[in-house]
Amino acid sequence: MIIGIKKNYEKAASAGKKTRDWFDPARLLISLLIGFVTGILAVIYLWDVEIDRLFLLSIIATGYSETDFIERIIKRYIPETEEKK
Helix, strand or coil: CHHHHHHHHHHHHHCCCCHHHHCCHHHHHHHHHHHHHHHHHHHHHCCCCCCCHHHHHHHHHHHHHHHHHHHHHHHHHCCCCCCCC
């Protein structure tokens, strides 16, 4: 995530764009909150399960894909405001 933000910042700077033209802090916060909630739900569901390193990595990967999936659904069914377009 940090690397992607850095790349986009450099790309926008070379094109003469401002940070607010391509970066939406509210969207980043929403993504982090969705990931946090899915992680908490996974921990609650798997409270009594013995977790090893591979299992933990699979939960992290699942949380990442869940966040992406939920964001795509939100983007599809909730249109952007005129200000964002």
